[in-house]
Amino acid sequence: MRSALRGVLFGALLLGACGGDSGGPRETGTVAPAAGDGQTATVGTVLQPYEVLVNTDMGLPRADVTVTWALESGGGSLSSATSVTDAGGIAAVTSTLGTTAGPQVVRASIRGYDGSPVLFQSTGTAGPASGLVKISGDNQIAGRLQAVATAPTVRVTDAFGNGVAGITVDWQVTAGGGVVGVASSVTGPNGNASVSWTLGTTAGLNALSASFGGGPTVSFAATAVAAFSIDGGGNNVAERFTSDLWVADGFAYTGTWGFRGTAGNAVKIWQLDPSGAPTLVDSIITASISTVSDIEVSADGRWLVFTTEGGSQEGLYVYELTAPGTPVFRAKSVNAPNGLHTGTLATIGGTLYAFGAKDPSGCALVIYDLSQAAAGTITTASSTPIPDNYCIHDTFVRDGYAFVFAWNEGLYIFDVGNGSHGGSPTTPVQVSKTGGFGGETHNGWWFHNPVTSEKRYLFIGEEGPGTLGASSSGDIHVVDVTSLAAPVEVATFSLAGAGVHNFWVDEPNQRLYAAYYNGGVVALDISGTLTGNLATRVVAQVRPGGIAGTYVWGVMLYGGSLYASDMLTGLWQLGLP
Amino acid sequence: MCGSVRPGRPQRRAAGASTPDRIPVILLTSRLALALYSCLLVAGQATAQARPTVGVMGQAIGIVTRVDPIPGGGTLTEARLVQPLLMLHAQALGGRLRAVATLNLEGQTIPDGELTPGSWGEGFNDRRHPHTYAHELMLTAGGAVGRWARVAVSGGKGFVPFGSDDPMSRPALRYPVNHHLAQILERAVLMAGVRAGPVALEGAVFNGDEPERPGQWPRGDRFGDSWAARLTVIPVPGVELSGSRARVHSPEHRPGAGTDAWKWHVAAQVERPLAGGELYALGEWARTEEGLGFFVFRSLLAEVAWRRGPHRPYYRFERSDRPEDLRTVDLFRSDRPHLENAILGTTRFTLHTIGYLHDRPLAAGRLRLQPFVEGTFGTARTVDGGLLTPEILYGGSGVRSLSAGLRISWRVEGHRMGRYGGLLAPPGDVEHAGHPE
Known part of the structure; x- marks a missing residue:
């Protein structure tokens, strides 16, 4: 066996040496x-x-x-x-x-x-054109009389799927009454042809067909929703990223965030003209902070309060509005090395309080008594620790209850003056703690429906992973708080490709306006019973800074307009859909 | 389980990984503890002939670095004492019981970190952070099983069996950007390893939390929430092929609310004679996935060095991703701890580092004086267009750095930081098995 193997190997070597030719000197x-x-x-x-x-x-x-x-x-x-x-x-x-x-x-x-x-x-x-396939642009949502974000695109192919250039594709609106940019377009080198498509005047289904001579037809669908209008503002803060906003008494106030070549240490003051359009008139610059994280004007219009993060002076700042748009510094409470992620104002028992979300360490719901702010004094009414599960992010205070949104901890509800559980601002009493809601519980709004007189629904914003300025994730969770002691999630809303941040509810009209970061602003119909998937409740959506230039932080309804603060492009005035 | 050590053929080193699914942490921990106890027991019974030995090593690097640009724009030049280490290696029972302790004094010499293009972790982004004082405190028990196998169990604070050696024990003096993509360090770790022929397999459980300051210890309540495994193959002496896999729970949020990091690493390392000198080369690829796949950070690194006599030229290429976090008023620092699962963008650093070190041994080679010069140039570009792009942070995308200094070391030469258990030596190698790698 071994000798046979040797023979085979020898033969192989011999063949290899001969190179497979016929032997002898190689021809050249x-x-x-x-x-x-x-x-x-x-x-x-x-x-x-x-x-x-x-x-x-x-x-x-x-x-x-x-x-x-x-x-x-x-x-x-x-x-x-x-x-x-x-x-x-x-x-x-x-x-x-x-x-x-x-x-x-x-x-x-x-x-x-x-x-x-x-x-x-x-x-x-490519051979003769014989096939037609959809490449992109099907099943979109856009406002009435607005163009869809992605142009419908088809590819003309031969029998083998190769793109065929130079073929004229005819576009025809078949439902919804919209218009296309051109009636026909010619395929490019890759066989693709596309067209811009503006939806019709009526909310509902729109359809578009594409075909070429002798070939098949393909259809695109889109849903037209009511449209926002862009009425004013925008592209008005270039040197800083914009954060939160508040609008009161003919003026808007916006915060700034992080670092954009300049630190986010400014509160911008905007005067609204008779049409509601904002014009920048002044700024408050606060030294040794990097972000204005939240901003609010008290219901009586007297106090401008904002919270700050980053730097040695992070904490709570209180200005008195001696006249609308004219803030005068009165007091501050510096928390460094911890800041306040948000602050919410509420008057309880005749006293104005600020509910602060203290983080990133020593997480707590801190309630500040602002009754002596005019004299330069802010006192801490209470500080309630919240377990550090990415800390406390936001609060919503109404009817003497404080709703605390505490990320992976979930939702806390405290009696801070309602009396149902004997709580007060100085001694908050926990009513319930509920986890879930997707985790990453960020913000909320307790909806008091004046049409039904119900106080049934709490809307919770979930802030998922994202790259700020570019992408985001996270849904709206609707929670039935009929029993504050046992909240139950009953519905959700998810927007493909974007995540929710702050929102505002137009209660008389039963509409929720949500800032959706790169998804812009979304209006939802929240009338009636809310259950399951709320995808059909979309009323309108707008990206005021454009498809690639929008990252909306917050919204607020004022004077018949919706104001939106966009991190990239500043303050916008939107007309309601 | 832990047999006696037999003489054998000397060999060089190894590295490596496997891809187990989720390991039952409690079960594994208890088994590892039992194995460690068994090793100590058997070793104690089997050996009385070898006397304990203790070795002391140390090093420090005086360095001047100029970086252009720095956050906010402009240049900065700093002189610092970096990598000040005091190491103690002890062994007993014929090498079956070994201890490694490394005291790192960077917390004193560079409390605000040092200038390094692209470094990140523990709250610093554009400076390399100081390591913790107790950089390593590891106890290892193990030994050969017959001629072809070796087992080891290690526990303490130190490196996790994942990725490549600590950059501190590699040619370039400046840390690479991928330090936290290619190594997991300064954790409370319990690991077990086995070497059979040319293959070594290591597995470990540890705490996921990154230290946040030099004096901080791993959180005890988080021990065992993370795991790692590394498979190393040494096909021929001087060549190591390795692959690693790890799940690190909430590394950036110490209390544990953050998302998991799923990490991959593969590497090939060569050390062998070349042209009258000694060639060293490392190629590695690393991938870290966070936020349930929402974020993926990648790294590709290749470095080569050649040593002949006193001359040591070296080169490193690196292309590594860095997540951008919200900066504080001090733009060198990022906001810690995190509050949410968002980042401000991903920056991809493509860097070339070239250096030359002149080795001057004294005291029979135990003391070494090594003046060096090292330069880095390349680019930093945004990958995903977030808020914090290099143009915003630095005012441009070019990266340049120049360093010069003197490294002084005592008996450190050849030390490989981050390897425990003697698994890189062949199973029968009594001489090298007893030495720290």
């Missing part, structure tokens, strides 16, 4: 392309033969030389793997192009010959 000569290179034909076509000329070293044609042919790239087939030169030194092979458009490369080689290998390249082009 030259090989060069003779015909057939550079052809262009439809995919699947049989090409004119590729030919090589084989000569001796003296330049004379050499017969009976075997030429090896192989497909280098591009698919297809060859009539033979080898061919032998004739008396004129010519060897040929016939190639058939593959079914994929593009170059086909065929290689001819003769071992030991100069010029070997010879490469032939031909190009396969």
Whole structure:
């Protein structure tokens, strides 16, 4: 057995040494392309033969030389793997192009010959147009009389799926009454054609068809929703990122955030003209902070209160509005090294309090008594620790209850003066703690419905992972708080490709306006019973800074307009849908 | 389980990984503890002939660095004493019981970190953070099982069996951007390893929390919430192929509310003679996924060094992603702890580092004086267009850094930081198995 193996190995070595040729001295000569290179034909076509000329070293044609042919790239087939030169030194092979458009490369080689290998390249082009496929732009939502965000795009193909250029595609609106930018467009080099599509005047289904002469038809669907209008503002804060907002008594106040070449240490003061459009008139600059995280004006219009984070002076700042738009500093409570992520004002028992979300360590619901702010004093009424599960993010205070949104801890409800559980601002009493809601519990609004007189629903914002300025995630969770001691989630709303941040509820009209970061602003119909998936409740959506330039932090309804603070583009005034 | 050590053929080192699914932490922990106890018991019974030994090593690097640009724009030049280490390696019972302790004094010499392009972790972004004082405190028990296998159990505070060696024990003096993508360090860790022929497999449980300041210890209540495994293959002496996998729970939020990091790492390392000198080369790829896949950070690094006589030129290429976090008023620092699962963008650093070190051994090679010069240049570009782009933070995308200094070391040469258990030496190698790697 062992000797047999040795014999096989010896034989293999011998063959290897001989190189597979016929033995003896190896022939030499030259090989060069003779015909057939550079052809262009439809995919699947049989090409004119590729030919090589084989000569001796003296330049004379050499017969009976075997030429090896192989497909280098591009698919297809060859009539033979080898061919032998004739008396004129010519060897040929016939190639058939593959079914994929593009170059086909065929290689001819003769071992030991100069010029070997010879490469032939031909190009396969698409065949006759026969198919039509959707590439992008189907099933979109856009405002009435607004263009869809992604232009409907089709590809005209041949029988093998290759894109066919130069084909005229006809576009026709088939439902909804919208319009297209052009009635027909011509496919490009990749076989694609697209069209802009503006939806019709009526909310509901819109449809668009695409076809070409003699070919099939494909349809696109879109849903038209009521539209916001962009009435004023926008692109008005370039040197800082914009954060929260509040609007009162003809003035708007916006915070700033992080670092954009300049620290987010400013509160911008905007005067609204008779149409409601904002004009920047002044700013408050606070030293040694990096973010104005929340901002609010008291219900009586007297106090402007904002919270700050980052730096040695982070904490709570109280200004008195001696006149609308004219803040005068009165007091501050510096919390460094912890800041306040948000602050909410509420008057309880005739005293104005600020409910602060203290973080990132020593997490607590801190209730500040502002009754002596005019004298420069802020006192802490109480500080209720919240377990550090990414801390406390926001609060909503109403009817003597404080709703605390505490990320992975979930929702806390405290009696801070309602009396149902004996709580007060100085001694909050926990009514319940409920986890869930997707985790990452960020903010909320307790909806008092004046139409039904119900106080049934609490809307909770979930802030999921995101890259600020570019992407976001997280849903709206609707929680039945009929029993404050046992909240139960009953419905959700999810917006594809974006996550929710702050919101505002137009209670008389039963509409929720949500800031959706890169999703812009979304209006939801929240009338009636809310259950399950609220996808059909979308009233309107707008990205005021455009598809790629929008990242909305917060919204607030004032004077018949919706004001939106966009981190990238500043303060906007939107007309309601 | 832990047999006697037998003589064998000397060999070099190894690295590596496997991909187990979720490991039952409690079960594994108890088994590891039992294995450690068994090793100590058997070793104590089997050995009385070898005397305990203790070795002391140390190093410090005086360095001047100029970086352009820094956050906010402009340049900055600083002189610092970096990587001040005092190390103690002890062994007993013929090498079956070993202890490694590394005291790192960076908390005193660079309390605000040091200038390094792109470094991140523990609250610093554009400075490298100081390590914790107790950089390593590891106890290992183990030994050979026959001629072809070796087992080891290690516990204490130190490196997790994941990724490549600590950059501190590699040629370039400046840390790479991928430090926290390619290593997991300064954790309370319990690990077990086995070497069979050319293959070594290590597994460990540890605490996921990153330290936040030099004097901080791992949280005891989080021990065992994370795991890692590394498979190393040494096909021929001087060549190591490794792959690692780890799940690190909430590394950036110490109380544990953050999302998990799922980490991959593969590497190939070569050390062998070349052209009359000694060649070192490392190629590694790392991937960290966070936020249930919402964020993915990647790294590709290749470095090479050649040593001949006193001359040590070296080069490193790196392309690594860095998440951008909200900065404080001090733009060198990011806001910690985190409050949410968002970032401000991802910056991809593409950096070339070139250096030269001149080695001057004294005292029979135990003391080494090594002046060096090292430069880094490259780019920083945003990957996903978040709020904090290099143009906003630095005013541009170019990165340049130049350093010069003197490294002084005592018996540190050849030390590989982050490897325990003697698994890189072949199973029968009594000489090297007893040495720290």
